[in-house]
Amino acid sequence: MSYTYDYPRPSVTVDCVIFGLEESTELRVLLIQRGHEPFKDAWALPGGFVDLEEDLEAAALRELEEETGVRDVFIEQLYTFGAPKRDPRGRVISIAYYALVNLRQHPVKAASDAKTVEWFNVNHLPKLAFDHNEILEVAINRLRAKVRYQPIGFELLPEEFTLTQLQSLYETVLGVDKPLNKRNFRTRILKMGVLKEVGKQEGVAHRPAKLYAFDKEKYEELVKSRYEDLIKRGVDFEI
Amino acid sequence: MSYTYDYPRPSVTVDCVIFGLEESTELRVLLIQRGHEPFKDAWALPGGFVDLEEDLEAAALRELEEETGVRDVFIEQLYTFGAPKRDPRGRVISIAYYALVNLRQHPVKAASDAKTVEWFNVNHLPKLAFDHNEILEVAINRLRAKVRYQPIGFELLPEEFTLTQLQSLYETVLGVDKPLNKRNFRTRILKMGVLKEVGKQEGVAHRPAKLYAFDKEKYEELVKSRYEDLIKRGVDFEI
DNA sequence: TCAAAAGTGTTATCATTACACCCATGG
DNA sequence: CCATGGGTGTAATGATAACACTTTTGA
Numbered sequence: 331m332s333y334t335y336d337y338p339r340p341s342v343t344v345d346c347v348i349f350g351l352e353e354s355t356e357l358r359v360l361l362i363q364r365g366h367e368p369f370k371d372a373w374a375l376p377g378g379f380v381d382l383e384e385d386l387e388a389a390a391l392r393e394l395e396e397e398t399g400v401r402d403v404f405i406e407q408l409y410t411f412g413a414p415k416r417d418p419r420g421r422v423i424s425i426a427y428y429a430l431v432n433l434r435q436h437p438v439k440a441a442s443d444a445k446t447v448e449w450f451n452v453n454h455l456p457k458l459a460f461d462h463n464e465i466l467e468v469a470i471n472r473l474r475a476k477v478r479y480q481p482i483g484f485e486l487l488p489e490e491f492t493l494t495q496l497q498s499l500y501e502t503v504l505g506v507d508k509p510l511n512k513r514n515f516r517t518r519i520l521k522m523g524v525l526k527e528v529g530k531q532e533g534v535a536h537r538p539a540k541l542y543a544f545d546k547e548k549y550e551e552l553v554k555s556r557y558e559d560l561i562k563r564g565v566d567f568e569i
Numbered sequence: 570m571s572y573t574y575d576y577p578r579p580s581v582t583v584d585c586v587i588f589g590l591e592e593s594t595e596l597r598v599l600l601i602q603r604g605h606e607p608f609k610d611a612w613a614l615p616g617g618f619v620d621l622e623e624d625l626e627a628a629a630l631r632e633l634e635e636e637t638g639v640r641d642v643f644i645e646q647l648y649t650f651g652a653p654k655r656d657p658r659g660r661v662i663s664i665a666y667y668a669l670v671n672l673r674q675h676p677v678k679a680a681s682d683a684k685t686v687e688w689f690n691v692n693h694l695p696k697l698a699f700d701h702n703e704i705l706e707v708a709i710n711r712l713r714a715k716v717r718y719q720p721i722g723f724e725l726l727p728e729e730f731t732l733t734q735l736q737s738l739y740e741t742v743l744g745v746d747k748p749l750n751k752r753n754f755r756t757r758i759l760k761m762g763v764l765k766e767v768g769k770q771e772g773v774a775h776r777p778a779k780l781y782a783f784d785k786e787k788y789e790e791l792v793k794s795r796y797e798d799l800i801k802r803g804v805d806f807e808i
Numbered sequence: 809t810c811a812a813a814a815g816t817g818t819t820a821t822c823a824t825t826a827c828a829c830c831c832a833t834g835g
Numbered sequence: 836c837c838a839t840g841g842g843t844g845t846a847a848t849g850a851t852a853a854c855a856c857t858t859t860t861g862a
């Protein structure tokens with residue numbers, strides 16, 4: 331079977347940049363080892379061709395599950411990469427998606443055709459296939475920008491967590507060298523009012539930490555009122 | 570001539586959302602009236618098919634100039650729209666770009682095939698072709714978010730401008746109902762340190778305003794140091 | 809001398825930073 | 836009773852918001 335058109339058409343693919351946290355101290359990304367040319371044996375982002383009747387996001391999730399076994403992920407569109415020479419097979423335009431997940435809750439499983447799947451530390455990446463190093467760089471920057479103004483980190487921790495866990499999560503995602511100031515981190519996070527106390531640790535060999543949970547309703551309220559605030563304020567120039 | 574492939578391929582287009590300011594008091598967007606089916610005679614964003622060897626951004630700029638005569642614009646990728654039914658002709662995936670320009674410096678000129686080109690007030694839009702209303706909404710939100718932390722407004726004013734002009738520009742782009750507080754707007758903008766005084770108005774029937782120019786070098790410095798600051802601070806949660 | 813728009817003083821309140829210090833637990 | 840994190844007090848400084856007031860010009 332073949333398909334004929336009056337004008338040439340590019341191929342369209344999707345790629346997924348899935349970040350995962352290991353023990354809250356290491357930011358990793360999910361890569362597969364390619365089984366075919368081009369770039370056979372090179373590491374690459376999971377992804378593949380979009381079906382003709384398939385939504386872009388659905389295509390990304392399908393390819394992700396087919397190639398890595400990872401599913402039930404909230405992905406978000408990152409950017410579309412379409413340089414004419416980015417794929418040696420011809421013109422291929424790729425819409426990239428990204429997500430941050432708890433990697434313990436997302437076990438990987440290599441696809442049938444024996445491709446390997448692995449979580450790589452983002453600070454120790456090999457040279458990737460295609461323009462995937464570039465895609466990853468864009469994704470890391472976006473993740474770090476986003477983590478500042480949206481509480482995406484909360485879903486990566488257990489239902490109940492300590493402020494120290496939360497802080498080290500932030501330090502990892504942001505890739506800071508010095509730890510953040512404990513006092514100030516706490517004041518700030520608590521002042522936001524989106525955490526509720528739900529108990530305290532037991533059986534630890536030090537003062538037991540308070541446990542917190544993310545208060546989703548409070549957060550939704552905040553988003554609304556904050557939006558009105560911004561409008562009123564005008565310029566922020568946070569740069 | 571025709572082109573044959575083993576698998577079906579979507580078409581790929583680009584669309585441009587070009588915002589312009591009229592007298593610093595009205596935010597407008599550039600639309601064309603379609604000359605052909607589908608959606609003949611409906612208003613739509615300028616855009617069209619990507620050539621096979623052409624960069625995405627180049628395609629957007631080419632279509633923009635072909636259809637509206639507008640050129641020399643800094644566009645930025647907005648989002649990729651790819652719902653399977655968004656175009657009645659078949660699967661069409663569109664990469665949208667956007668920009669904010671001074672519309673006096675960008676005269677429009679309808680394309681040869683007699684399509685009309687017009688600047689529409691964003692608050693009084695007709696029903697547009699395809700999913701273009703949706704694309705525009707995404708673009709407006711992005712523009713308003715961006716204007717808060719990047720000085721994109723400066724390029725829309727004359728080389729030398731007054732703080733009142735700058736303020737009304739912000740009020741327009743942000744679509745606020747009440748004017749921003751003059752005192753506080755000024756303090757804030759000046760405190761940033763990216764404006765330099767370059768003179769004062771002459772021949773006006775009121776106290777002459779100081780004229781300012783945007784200090785690009787200072788801005789670049791700021792961006793750098795501010796970035797380091799953000800890293801050090803960790804979380805912001807501006808929501 | 810008046811209208812029009814530019815521009816400034818001031819104060820209360822809140823947020824941010826930096827540092828040092830105390831607390832509760834199990835071994 | 837000590838090591839180990841967890842957790843708090845505080846003071847200096849800076850940012851923000853709100854409001855009313857003064858200044859400079861041409862007509």
